[in-house]
Amino acid sequence: MNSREKFISSLHNKNHGRPPLWVMRQAGRYLPEYRKLREKYTFLEMVKTPELAVEVSLQPLKRFELDASIIFSDILVVPEAMGQPYYFRDQGGIGMEFKLETENCINKLDADNSVDKLSYVKDALLLLRKQIGDSKAMLGFCGSPWTLACYMIDGGSSPDFPRTVNWAKTSPNSFAKLMEKISSVLVNYLNMQASSGVDAIQIFDSWNALCPDKYLNEWSLYWINQISLEVSNKVPIILYAKTPSGRLHLFSNCKVSGISLDHKTKLSDARKILPSSFTLQGNLNPNVMETSPDNVEHKTLKLLNEMRGDSGHILNLGHGIRPNAKIECMEALVKTTREFT
Numbered sequence: 001m002n003s004r005e006k007f008i009s010s011l012h013n014k015n016h017g018r019p020p021l022w023v024m025r026q027a028g029r030y031l032p033e034y035r036k037l038r039e040k041y042t043f044l045e046m047v048k049t050p051e052l053a054v055e056v057s058l059q060p061l062k063r064f065e066l067d068a069s070i071i072f073s074d075i076l077v078v079p080e081a082m083g084q085p086y087y088f089r090d091q092g093g094i095g096m097e098f099k100l101e102t103e104n105c106i107n108k109l110d111a112d113n114s115v116d117k118l119s120y121v122k123d124a125l126l127l128l129r130k131q132i133g134d135s136k137a138m139l140g141f142c143g144s145p146w147t148l149a150c151y152m153i154d155g156g157s158s159p160d161f162p163r164t165v166n167w168a169k170t171s172p173n174s175f176a177k178l179m180e181k182i183s184s185v186l187v188n189y190l191n192m193q194a195s196s197g198v199d200a201i202q203i204f205d206s207w208n209a210l211c212p213d214k215y216l217n218e219w220s221l222y223w224i225n226q227i228s229l230e231v232s233n234k235v236p237i238i239l240y241a242k243t244p245s246g247r248l249h250l251f252s253n254c255k256v257s258g259i260s261l262d263h264k265t266k267l268s269d270a271r272k273i274l275p276s277s278f279t280l281q282g283n284l285n286p287n288v289m290e291t292s293p294d295n296v297e298h299k300t301l302k303l304l305n306e307m308r309g310d311s312g313h314i315l316n317l318g319h320g321i322r323p324n325a326k327i328e329c330m331e332a333l334v335k336t337t338r339e340f341t
C-alpha cells in the first residue's frame with residue numbers, strides 16, 4: 001500500500017499497520033532551504049507564485065519520508081482576498097492592515113470575487129499533484145470562520161482576541177452576518193481545492209478554545225458544519241480543533257470525517273468519547289521536536305502503542321512545527337513511525 005492509499009484508508013477507518021504521517025506547517029522556518037528561499041522572496045510572494053509554493057511544499061518531502069504533503073499557503077489569504085491585507089509584525093505575529101470595527105466594514109468585504117483572486121492556490125495544487133504523482137496524499141486547508149474572524153476583528157495576533165469575543169457576545173446578529181460572509185467564500189474556496197485534486201481538507205479552528213461552551217456551536221461549529229455539508233460529499237474534511245479536552249463530547253455531531261487534536265488530550269481517551277467513525281489525527285507535543293532524537297523516539301512509540309490497532313489514526317504533531325525544531329528529531333519521528341509494526 002503506498003502512502004496515499006494508507007492516508008485514504010485511515011480517513012475511512014480502514015488502515016492496518018503503522019499510521020500515515022505528515023506534519024503541519026511542515027514547510028516552516030526550521031528548514032534551512034526554506035529560510036534561504038525566504039531571503040529572496042516575501043512570504044506572500046512565495047505563496048502567490050505557484051512554482052515557489054510548490055517548491056516549498058516539496059521541501060519536507062525531499063528530506064523526510066512523509067505520507068502526505070500540505071500545500072504551502074496560509075489561512076489569512078482568505079481575508080486578504082476579501083480586501084483585508086495582512087503583514088508580519090516586526091516583533092513576531094500577524095498584523096491586519098485594519099480591524100473590522102462596524103457592520104459597514106463587514107458590508108465592504110468582497111465575497112463575490114475573492115475566490116477568483118485565490119486562483120493561484122488552484123494553480124499551485126494542480127502543479128503539486130503533478131510533482132508528487134499518485135503515491136502521496138495531498139492536503140488543502142483553510143481557517144475556520146471563527147478563527148479567521150478573530151484575526152479580522154482584533155486586527156492581528158492576540159493571546160485572547162477580546163474584541164472578537166465581545167462582538168460575538170454583544171452583537172450576535174452582525175457577527176452572524178460576518179460568519180455567513182466568510183463561510184460563503186470558504187465553501188467556494190474549498191470546492192476549488194476539491195476540484196484541484198486534494199485528498200483531504202483540514203479546517204483550522206486554532207482559536208476554538210476562546211468560545212465558551214454555551215456559544216461553541218453558535219460561534220464556531222455551526223459554521224464549520226455548514227461548510228462541511230457543502231464540501232464533504234466531494235472530499236473528506238478534518239477539523240483541527242484546539243480545544244479543552246473536557247468538552248470533546250460537544251464535537252460528536254460535527255459533520256466532518258475526522259478531528260485533529262493538540263497534545264493536551266490523550267488520543268486514546270478521545271477515541272472513547274468521539275464517534276468510532278471519526279478519524280483521529282495527532283498529537284505529539286511540538287516541543288518534543290526541539291529536544292533529542294532519543295526523546296522523540298520514546299514519545300512517538302508511546303503514542304503509537306497507545307493507538308495500536310486503531311484503523312483511523314493519522315500521526316501528526318499537536319500543532320505546527322516550530323522554527324527551532326531539529327532536523328534530526330524529524331528524522332527520528334519518521335524512522336520510528338516507519339519501523340512500527
Ligand code: CP3
Nearest residue numbers: 024025026027028070071072073074075092093204206320
Ligand atoms: O506545512 C505548511 O507549510 C502548510 C502551510 C501553513 C502555513 N500556515 C504556512 C506559514 C499552514 C497550514 C498554516 C496555518 C495557519 N496560519 C494557522 C492555523 C494553524 C495554527 O498555527 O494554529 C494560522 C493561525 C495561521 C496564521 C499565521 N501565519 C501565523 C499565526 C503565522 C506565524 C506568524 C509569526 O510570526 O509567528 C503565519 C506565518 C506562516 N504561515 C509561516 C508559515 C511557514 C511562517 C512564515 C515565515 O516567517 O516565513
